[in-house]
Amino acid sequence: MYPQVLFQNRKPDRIATLEEYRKSGGYEAITESLKNRSHKDIQEILLESDLLGRGGAAFPAGRKIMTVSDDAPYPRYVICNADEMEPGTFKDRVLIHADPHMLIEGMLIAGYAARAEKGIIFIRPEYENAARILEREIGLAEEAGFLGENILGSDYSFSIDVHRSGGRYICGEVTAQLNALEGKRPNPKQPPPYPTEKGLWGKPTVTQNVETLCCMPHILRNGAQWFKDLALTEAGAGTKIYCVSGKVNRPGCYELPMGVKLSEIIEEHAGGMKNGAEFKACLPGGASTRFLSREHYHIPMDFNSLREAGHRLGTAAIMVFDEDTCMVAATLNLLEFFARESCGWCTPCREGVPYLKDLMWRIEHGQGEEKFLSMLRKQSKYLWISYCAFAPGAMSPVEGLLNDFEDEVMAHIRQKRCPFKGGE
Ligand SMILES: Cc1cc2nc3c(=O)[nH]c(=O)nc-3n(C[C@H](O)[C@H](O)[C@H](O)COP(=O)(O)O)c2cc1C
Ligand code: SF4
Structure with a gap:
């Protein structure tokens, strides 16, 4: 059994409460950071941890936040991308339903690191239950002093709103999402300027995926090296939520070390191929990745290994096809x-x-x-x-x-x- 980090509080039938999250060390990272760490310290730790964006593009999270320059104007925004319309991908929904305060604390950390005062969760409209959970738990975090003005007696203030998407796939693309939030037609805008310079309403904006943000409290609490050591491969870092669907016996979301082999995910975690059929191919990271054929059955599932093989890990949503699939x-x-x-x-x-x-x-x-x-x-x-x-x-x-x-x-x-x- 591999260490469960993001799923450590996951239960089969309900979300983890604020109390349960705190019992497992939740909100310690932001409490400690507000007391003893500067926003630069946090940027450095995130960079050192090699945390790569989990939304598909694998951009280093620390480096993205660092591009918000010190003299950039205010207000600054942190957007949590919970649009998740990539076919086969359902990890962000599962994460929100498992442990919503982990996401809230992740946004607080990203917000503090970018010295942003406003957070927005951009969520797909089909995730209405998740949106309601988040609205309720954001209210509880405010009551507990983790959100709002002068958090925990510090001079840092941060609030979070939940915004339901209009419901198109392109709204998950970072620049189209900014247009959507501004009430415009959601077509992408080519940088420059990059959103961290001129994003929402022309102000610096850091957009991160749900899973990327959820990693942040754990990295700050346990250290960058600890996070790197979670991976099985040298080039990987952290754990990864692999969502497996298609011709397997146990489709679902599995938290496994980054770099675990595709064959292990299918055979040991997803229960093997349905009806004992032969593996023919899979999409390794959602609909916008290339089919991975049988020759790559034992490939380590990390960003680097797939790139070297001419593929992409994308969102790590593995859709499995068997010998009878056309x-x-x-x-x-x-x-x-x-x-x-x-x-x-x-x-x-x-x-x-x-x-x-x-x-x-x-x-x-x-x-x-x-x-x-x-x-x-x-x-x-x-x-x-x-x-x-x-x-x-x-x-x-x-x-x-x-x-x-x-x-x-x-x-x-x-x-x-x-x-x-x-x-x-
Ligand atoms: C068409 C399209 C759809 C996308 N949809 C999503 C999405 O639903 N969720 C997401 O996190 N990233 C999505 N992305 C990637 C985002 O543009 C962006 O890279 C990501 O949100 C940044 O967060 P990360 O660095 O934490 O991964 C999409 C990209 C494209 C091109
Ligand atoms: S901007 Fe062009 S490539 Fe991108 S979704 Fe729209 S039509 Fe397609």
């Missing part, structure tokens, strides 16, 4: 999502993703032609010149399909039907 149908399913969710701001993505979806639909439904392969490849290249990271993400499964499962695509085209008889 990879064309699986890719079509993902493209239907991406075609619907394209924000429409730039032409390559707005026109290109539905075009790819249509080609894939025709292949899956027995209307494919051999020339479609080169059309898919050509169109995929155009998508790399789109305005934001959405389109390259949408491309990733298509590239994985063409790279590792071209024979399946060709079988569809030659047989003029889906060889899996409808597939997934």
Whole structure:
């Protein structure tokens, strides 16, 4: 059994209360920091811990906060990104339902490190229960003196609001989210300026994922080296919440050391393949990552190892496919999502993703032609010149399909039907 850090207070049927969180050492990190640490000390500890953003882009959290310059204007904001619309990803919801005060303390720490006075939790509308839990627990934290004016008698003040998203995938992208919060159309804005310089309402803004923020109280309480040592691989740091779905016996969220092998996650934690079937492939980190095929079955699941293999850990949402899964149908399913969710701001993505979806639909439904392969490849290249990271993400499964499962695509085209008889 590996150490449970983020899930240490997790219960099967209810959230951990404020008292339970405090009993496990909760709010000690911020109490100690307000007394004995400067905001610079906190930035240094976070940087040293090698905490990488858990929302998909793996940016170092300490470095991001450090880019808020000392003479930057006020007010400054910390945004918790709880949009979580990446298909297959449900770790942030589970974390909020497990231990909401861990997130609140994480926001306080990020806020203190950036000397921000306002926090906003941007949450997807389907997570109404989580939003209500957070609103209630924020009220309790205020009553206990952990939020509000002059926290614990210090000169630091910080408050948190919960904001429900309008409900589009693009609202999870950091700059589109700022537009959404300002009441504008949520299309992304290319930096510079970066949000830490000019973010919400033109003021410095640090956006972090739920899981990234939840790591912060533990790092401050136990130290940067302790956090690094939690990982199984040299390049990893911390634990990771892997959310496993698809053809396994026990789908769910598992907190495991960063760098644990994919085969171990599937066989020992997720209960093995359903009906004893063969592992064929998985998406290692949500819908916007490339299929990982059988040759990588034993790969260490950390950011670095996947990058070296030409893949991405993304959100570590592992969707498992077995030998009976039609990879064309699986890719079509993902493209239907991406075609619907394209924000429409730039032409390559707005026109290109539905075009790819249509080609894939025709292949899956027995209307494919051999020339479609080169059309898919050509169109995929155009998508790399789109305005934001959405389109390259949408491309990733298509590239994985063409790279590792071209024979399946060709079988569809030659047989003029889906060889899996409808597939997934
Ligand atoms: C289309 C798109 C959707 C995204 N959705 C989310 C999301 O739901 N939650 C999230 O934390 N990050 C999401 N991101 C990544 C954010 O832009 C950003 O990198 C992240 O919130 C930063 O937090 P982190 O450094 O703690 O990971 C998305 C990115 C893109 C391109
Ligand atoms: S790549 Fe897609 S999601 Fe991003 S700005 Fe262009 S249309 Fe919008």
